[in-house]
Amino acid sequence: MVWCSIGRVRNAPTILHLDMDAFFAQAEQASKPSLRGKAVVVGGLGPRGVVATASYEARVFGVHSAMPMAQARRLAPNAAYLVPRFAFYRSISDQVMGLLRALSPLVEPLSLDEAFVDLEAGEAAWDSESARLAGIRLRGDIRAVTGLTGSVGLACCKMLAKIASEQAKPDGLVLIEPGTERAMLGPMSVRTLPGVGPATGDHLRRAGITTVDEIAEAGEDELVRLVGKAHGHALYAMALARDDRPVVAERETKSVSVEDTYDVDIHDRVRVELEVRRLADRCVRRLRQAALSGRTIVLKVRRYDFSTLTRSETLRGPTDDPAVIREAAARLLDAVDTTGGVRLLGVGVSGLADFTQEDLFAQAAEKRSAGSEEEPVGEPVVEAPAPVERQWRPGHEVRHAELGHGWVQGSGLGRVTVRFETPESEPGRVRTFRTDDPGLEPADPLPLVRRRPDAGDGPATATGVTGPDIGLTGWRSGKSGNSR
DNA sequence: TCTGGGGTCCTGGTACTA
DNA sequence: TCTGTAGTACCAGGACCC
Numbered sequence: 136m137v138w139c140s141i142g143r144v145r146n147a148p149t150i151l152h153l154d155m156d157a158f159f160a161q162a163e164q165a166s167k168p169s170l171r172g173k174a175v176v177v178g179g180l181g182p183r184g185v186v187a188t189a190s191y192e193a194r195v196f197g198v199h200s201a202m203p204m205a206q207a208r209r210l211a212p213n214a215a216y217l218v219p220r221f222a223f224y225r226s227i228s229d230q231v232m233g234l235l236r237a238l239s240p241l242v243e244p245l246s247l248d249e250a251f252v253d254l255e256a257g258e259a260a261w262d263s264e265s266a267r268l269a270g271i272r273l274r275g276d277i278r279a280v281t282g283l284t285g286s287v288g289l290a291c292c293k294m295l296a297k298i299a300s301e302q303a304k305p306d307g308l309v310l311i312e313p314g315t316e317r318a319m320l321g322p323m324s325v326r327t328l329p330g331v332g333p334a335t336g337d338h339l340r341r342a343g344i345t346t347v348d349e350i351a352e353a354g355e356d357e358l359v360r361l362v363g364k365a366h367g368h369a370l371y372a373m374a375l376a377r378d379d380r381p382v383v384a385e386r387e388t389k390s391v392s393v394e395d396t397y398d399v400d401i402h403d404r405v406r407v408e409l410e411v412r413r414l415a416d417r418c419v420r421r422l423r424q425a426a427l428s429g430r431t432i433v434l435k436v437r438r439y440d441f442s443t444l445t446r447s448e449t450l451r452g453p454t455d456d457p458a459v460i461r462e463a464a465a466r467l468l469d470a471v472d473t474t475g476g477v478r479l480l481g482v483g484v485s486g487l488a489d490f491t492q493e494d495l496f497a498q499a500a501e502k503r504s505a506g507s508e509e510e511p512v513g514e515p516v517v518e519a520p521a522p523v524e525r526q527w528r529p530g531h532e533v534r535h536a537e538l539g540h541g542w543v544q545g546s547g548l549g550r551v552t553v554r555f556e557t558p559e560s561e562p563g564r565v566r567t568f569r570t571d572d573p574g575l576e577p578a579d580p581l582p583l584v585r586r587r588p589d590a591g592d593g594p595a596t597a598t599g600v601t602g603p604d605i606g607l608t609g610w611r612s613g614k615s616g617n618s619r
Numbered sequence: 620t621c622t623g624g625g626g627t628c629c630t631g632g633t634a635c636t637a
Numbered sequence: 638t639c640t641g642t643a644g645t646a647c648c649a650g651g652a653c654c655c
Contacts, residue, residue: 178623185623187655200655203621246655330628332653365629366652389627396623431647441622445649479623 145291146313147262149255150382151270152288152296153235153277156305158248160190162224163217163530165282165583167542169554169562174198174214176207180529182398183478187219191305217530221247223580227281234276238269241382248285251293253382263312270308282558282583291316292378294329301327316376321348328373335362350374388425392433392483393417400439400476407473407480408465414482415461422484428453428491429484432460434467437479446470453488460484527551527570532581536574538566540581546570558583 155161159177164170174193178186184204196211208216228247235242235250239257244250254260260269270287277285288299289310296311298320303309311319320327325345326336339345342361344353351374359367372378393414401407411434422428433447446467454460464482527533527546533553534540541555544565551570556563558581568575 181623183621183623185621187623201622204623205620206622209620249655330653334652363630390625392625394624443650447648449647481624483625 145255147255147260148266148289148291148296148310148313149253149260149262150290150293150296151238151252151254151266151273152290152293152300153231153250153252153273153285154288154297154300154304155231155248155277155283155285157188157190158283159188159219159224160193161283162227162583163215163220164190166223166532166558166580167530167554168556168558168560170215174211175217176204176211176214177217177219177530178204178207180204180216180218183396189214215530218528220530220580224248226580227283227583230280231277231285234273234280238273241384243382243384243386251296251382256382263310267308267310270310274308280584292376293380293382294373294378295320295376297329298323298327320374320376321346321351323347325350328370330366330369330373335366338362347374388427388487390433390483390485390487391418391421391425391427391429392435392481393421394435394479394481394483396437396479397477400478401480402474402476404473407477408468410480411464411468411482412461414480415464416457418482418484419455419457419460422455427484427487427489428455429488430454430486431484432463432467433481433483433485434464434471435479435481435483436468436471436473436477438473439476439478441478443479444471449486452491453486454491456491532578534576534578535566535568540578551575557581559585 160175163175163177172192174196175190176186176193176198177188178184186198186200186202186204186207188200189198189207193211193214198207198211198214224247232242232244232250235252238259239252239254241253241256242250254266254269260266266289270289274285274287277283284306286300286303286306287308288296288301288303290296290299291313295316299309299311323346325331325339325347328347338361344350350358350370355368355371358371361367362370395410395414401410430453431447431449433445435443435445437443448463448467450459450463527543529543529545532540532542535553535555538555540557541553541563544552544554546552549570550567552565552567553575554563554565
């Protein structure tokens with residue numbers, strides 16, 4: 136069942152937007168005392184990696200999300216560079232979302248670190264005063280349960296609540312009082328409005344429109360002419376502070392896809408075909424985990440020159456059959472020239488359903504007989520054997536038989552460097568081992584917050600960023616300046 | 620110096636069908 | 638039966654979001 140708030144104009148600022156501050160980086164700092172107060176960059180560490188999140192301390196050097204990692208390293212050579220640990224972040228996110236759902240049944244998660252809440256639907260607030268109190272309480276609860284900080288925006292609609300939380304960052308709360316919306320919004324850049332990215336922003340700027348007020352002055356017809364029907368109407372409404380989009384819980388998934396960017400462009404056609412098969416199999420695993428099937432198979436190819444093309448094929452009915460999806464992806468690849476080399480390949484499935492159509496095996500056979508010779512369907516792609524040497528990824532937690540809990544600071548040339556510390560400890564010491572050291576093993580992340588023995592299910596004690604004696608005075612986190 | 624991964628939504632062109 | 642039209646589905650690309 137899909138729950139959503141009624142799409143109506145409301146007056147009270149009872150839509151709450153929560154945004155955790157520089158979430159991945161903050162979580163890493165909380166779990167690793169030696170990184171607190173230091174520049175931390177989380178993202179892909181390969182030659183083509185980009186920054187997922189940068190801590191406030193790293194942003195001082197100009198590092199922001201979506202920036203190529205190589206550029207970040209030049210700007211902040213002494214920062215700690217870590218790979219994302221999504222399972223760890225998800226566990227923290229689950230705790231935060233739990234707190235939000237205690238406020239209202241209408242919680243709309245946007246990502247691991249962001250969500251809208253309709254406070255009125257949960258009877259958690261009905262006017263400015265009660266909304267502010269709910270926001271203050273929520274921030275306290277998040278801090279107590281996770282040890283992390285989040286920023287809260289409160290307004291009468293989703294757009295303004297999101298803008299408010301942006302203004303509240305880092306570690307704050309902003310409530311937009313009813314009646315003040317347009318005055319506040321007017322002087323802001325058009326890029327403040329959701330849906331206005333670099334392309335639309337440029338388009339509007341060329342038409343002499345740079346502020347929200349100027350959007351309102353331009354009029355609806357002119358906006359439709361400039362940016363199209365749907366976007367034009369939406370933009371005009373937002374410029375007048377009108378946004379009646381409801382908070383929607385349990386949004387349905389529309390598509391499932393996987394993609395890989397390769398460290399080095401692939402030129403070998405056979406290798407490209409093998410990679411597409413692997414991606415198709417991974418996509419099927421994701422589909423099946425979600426108990427879904429789909430009708431439309433999409434192949435994505437990014438070529439050596441970064442030009443990206445997609446090819447898609449719609450089947451007669453939904454499927455989660457690996458052979459059918461693999462074959463469709465292979466057929467789509469047949470129509471793509473990859474001679475210059477490819478840097479990214481992706482396979483996706485859309486047109487989702489929660490059932491499959493039985494005659495798809497027949498459909499696969501039919502397509503096969505019409506096409507060229509193919510390998511038999513149903514055979515799993517042979518995966519490359521796992522490397523013999525153990526992989527120690529920077530930032531991941533480990534346990535040593537004698538020295539206890541720590542995390543990988545770096546590895547290479549048969550050595551792995553580990554810092555031994557826990558969320559509750561002082562910054563720890565560093566030791567280097569052989570990568571095949573039998574005393575060293577991967578470990579699960581430790582909780583950031585220690586539960587009081589007598590507390591039962593009640594409040595917990597933060598062991599991470601909130602302690603008075605951990606050198607965090609003035610420590611602030613924030614989103615990593617995502618400029619997109 | 621090069622630019623991830625997983626999504627959503629919109630637009631314009633084309634093909635098909637009633 | 639042919640033609641014009643409108644609606645719909647599909648396809649590819651672009652923009653945007655976190």
